[in-house]
Amino acid sequence: MAYEKIAVPADGQAIAVNPDNSLNVPDNPVIPYIEGDGIGVDITPVMQKVIDAAVEKAYGGERRLHWMEIYAGEKSTRLYGEDVWLPDETLAAIREFSVAIKGPLTTPIGGGIRSLNVALRQDLDLYVCLRPVRYYDGTPSPLREPEKTDMVIFRENSEDIYAGIEWQAGTPEVKKVIDFLQQEMGVNKIRFPDSSGIGIKPVSREGTERLVRKAIQYAIDNDRPSVTLVHKGNIMKFTEGAFKQWGYELAQREFGAKEIDGGPWCSFKNPDTGTEIVVKDAIADAFLQQILLRPEDYDVIATLNLNGDYISDALAAQVGGIGIAPGANMSDTVALFEATHGTAPKYAGQDKVNPGSLILSAEMMLRHLGWVEAADRVVQGMSRAIANKTVTYDFERLVPGASLLSCSGFGDALIAQMA
Numbered sequence: 001m002a003y004e005k006i007a008v009p010a011d012g013q014a015i016a017v018n019p020d021n022s023l024n025v026p027d028n029p030v031i032p033y034i035e036g037d038g039i040g041v042d043i044t045p046v047m048q049k050v051i052d053a054a055v056e057k058a059y060g061g062e063r064r065l066h067w068m069e070i071y072a073g074e075k076s077t078r079l080y081g082e083d084v085w086l087p088d089e090t091l092a093a094i095r096e097f098s099v100a101i102k103g104p105l106t107t108p109i110g111g112g113i114r115s116l117n118v119a120l121r122q123d124l125d126l127y128v129c130l131r132p133v134r135y136y137d138g139t140p141s142p143l144r145e146p147e148k149t150d151m152v153i154f155r156e157n158s159e160d161i162y163a164g165i166e167w168q169a170g171t172p173e174v175k176k177v178i179d180f181l182q183q184e185m186g187v188n189k190i191r192f193p194d195s196s197g198i199g200i201k202p203v204s205r206e207g208t209e210r211l212v213r214k215a216i217q218y219a220i221d222n223d224r225p226s227v228t229l230v231h232k233g234n235i236m237k238f239t240e241g242a243f244k245q246w247g248y249e250l251a252q253r254e255f256g257a258k259e260i261d262g263g264p265w266c267s268f269k270n271p272d273t274g275t276e277i278v279v280k281d282a283i284a285d286a287f288l289q290q291i292l293l294r295p296e297d298y299d300v301i302a303t304l305n306l307n308g309d310y311i312s313d314a315l316a317a318q319v320g321g322i323g324i325a326p327g328a329n330m331s332d333t334v335a336l337f338e339a340t341h342g343t344a345p346k347y348a349g350q351d352k353v354n355p356g357s358l359i360l361s362a363e364m365m366l367r368h369l370g371w372v373e374a375a376d377r378v379v380q381g382m383s384r385a386i387a388n389k390t391v392t393y394d395f396e397r398l399v400p401g402a403s404l405l406s407c408s409g410f411g412d413a414l415i416a417q418m419a
């Protein structure tokens with residue numbers, strides 16, 4: 001496809017998706033990347049340098065990523081025009097090249113601009129937000145035994161209140177919605193109808209099933225002992241309660257799970273290893289205290305969009321903070337890797353923040369490509385740099401005796417530790 005502002009590297013090749021959704025990865029794949037707003041300018045080049053070094057060390061020049069810049073957010077408005085936050089060709093490039101990575105993008109609070117991060121997920125139907133949470137030795141943590149936190153979050157990425165269906169208080173539109181609810185639906189529980197904004201929370205069986213299916217399959221493929229459906233179904237019965245119900249039904253119907261002691265928990269044998277996988281559920285508020293008190297009880301987490309957003313940052317804090325928490329947004333054919341944190345605007349351009357989150361997101365990307373030798377080197381470099389206490393400000397302020405490195409300095413320390 002011909003692009004207007006995107007320069008496709010002449011010596012790179014597109015990753016192809018096979019009919020069974022596996023990837024056909026050439027040795028010179030083109031990887032589209034969005035630099036990101038705020039600290040994107042600091043962390044993205046460091047991530048690229050670390051990943052290039054890991055690939056070089058692993059494959060000695062036989063394999064190389066060909067980075068291709070694509071645009072979204074403030075940089076896009078400078079290039080394409082002041083109202084163009086997410087150009088069509090950015091979406092087209094991610095679709096064409098199948099695997100991409102992005103820095104964080106700003107979403108102003110209130111006002112009319114909706115989240116570009118959410119828009120990317122919705123437009124590309126990247127319905128899984130995958131966020132693994134694990135401990136690296138030496139990382140500062142508020143827990144006594146942080147190594148017991150080892151979870152993988154599957155956050156539903158396309159529905160829930162993130163669908164952005166809402167109307168502002170005081171507008172004719174919200175009045176129409178409230179009139180409809182009161183007059184035609186018999187609703188009499190809107191406490192202050194004249195000054196309410198209204199938001200809608202769609203949660204479907206299809207959306208739930210495709211997410212829970214991925215979470216259970218991940219538990220099978222990675223020999224994990226449990227999948228926990230996290231919801232607030234006691235209050236939101238037909239959305240979060242239905243998510244739980246549909247999740248259990250799917251586990252029984254598609255994976256042959258059987259109820260334990262009359263249910264609703266159920267379990268089945270991993271077809272690959274024969275070990276038992278338990279499918280259970282937890283109510284979101286109780287879950288947030290359980291992860292602090294008994295993190296070892298939880299492995300794979302399947303949850304709705306808003307819960308997943310909260311849980312991601314809370315769990316990240318247990319093992320060092322959002323500065324090193326990685327993630328990916330995935331459909332069956334496209335994967336867009338991204339840090340869990342945002343644009344941290346007060347640190348933008350200072351070469352200060354931790355690039356670990358984006359680097360570990362790229363490490364997930366290498367694994368997704370099947371380039372495990374390079375991915376392993378990234379983990380090795382990260383583990384050793386942290387264990388050596390050569391860290392960025394966020395860790396340095398919490399670790400006695402640590403040496404303070406800049407964002408780029410940490411990238412270099414990580415590279416120096418790779419075999």
Ligand SMILES: NC(=O)C1=CN([C@@H]2O[C@H](COP(=O)(O)OP(=O)(O)OC[C@H]3O[C@@H](n4cnc5c(N)ncnc54)[C@H](OP(=O)(O)O)[C@@H]3O)[C@@H](O)[C@H]2O)C=CC1
Pocket residue numbers: 039103104105106107108117322323338339340341342343344345353354355356357394
């Ligand atoms: N996927 C995305 O692109 C996301 C975008 N956003 C957007 O980002 C903007 C800012 O959001 P905000 O709520 O401030 O959240 P941020 O995640 O940007 O920052 C919150 C705090 O987290 C810490 N932090 C974040 N990133 C790093 C890092 N790389 N290294 C070390 N510490 C880090 C800093 O803590 P401290 O002050 O203690 O140093 C920072 O002040 C908003 O517009 C929001 O919508 C938010 C989340 C995700």
Ligand SMILES: O=C(O)CCC(=O)C(=O)O
Pocket residue numbers: 105106107115116117118309312340
């Ligand atoms: O899009 C945003 O501005 C925030 C998104 C977010 O917090 C997340 O995806 O974790």
Ligand SMILES: [Mg+2]
Pocket residue numbers: 309310312313340
């Ligand atoms: Mg978030």
